Amino acid sequence: MIKEAMQQRYAVKQYSAQKLPEGKIQMLKDILRLSPSSVNSQPWQFVFVENQQEKEKFAAASMSSNESKIKNASCLIIFRSKTVDFFEEDMKNYLPEAAINYYKNSLKPLEKHEIQSWIDQQVYIALGVLLTSCAAENIDATPMEGIDNEAYDKLLNDTNYHTLVAATIGIADPEDSNRLSETPKQRDKVEKVIKSIK
């Protein structure tokens, strides 16, 4: 059940040396591609880094508390957004006219930074899809904003996209200090978070 899966998942702070089977990583690639986005804009790229030497380069370009997670996890996934200029050029290749018209009428009149923010919001939806999928499939994961986005961009060397956020996936160390038995899940009160209008 998805509710139990969401109760059981947690942000992993320490990974074991054991690696995920390749099939699980492939499944997450397939799932991320299926993420929903406004007018099916899909303004993203997901970079999967499994190579140890490459992971270590990204680890060095991350907050020190995230370094060991990236080094030990099976895979680092980098969520990248299309730049506004590239999105406008590229959308003609895969979006139907109705979607392009929606963009021209509703988004294009906005300031460039507001359009970029709309693009970035679509990419964050994919992070939610990843974390929920990992919970459902019993894959341990850590979402990560504690990265140096510009340093990641330099390493990736593709200016059509910018780095937004990352996540590691792998197998948690059984002694991970953030496991639920040591750090019970904390959430704000249901009455405050959920408002029901019937």
Ligand SMILES: Cc1cc2nc3c(=O)[nH]c(=O)nc-3n(C[C@H](O)[C@H](O)[C@H](O)COP(=O)(O)O)c2cc1C
């Ligand atoms: C967008 C985002 C960025 C996060 N960045 C980091 C991070 O850089 N390092 C880290 O250890 N945890 C990070 N977290 C994990 C959160 O601290 C964690 O999800 C939150 O405290 C709730 O705990 P839980 O996920 O274990 O239920 C991030 C979570 C999200 C959603």
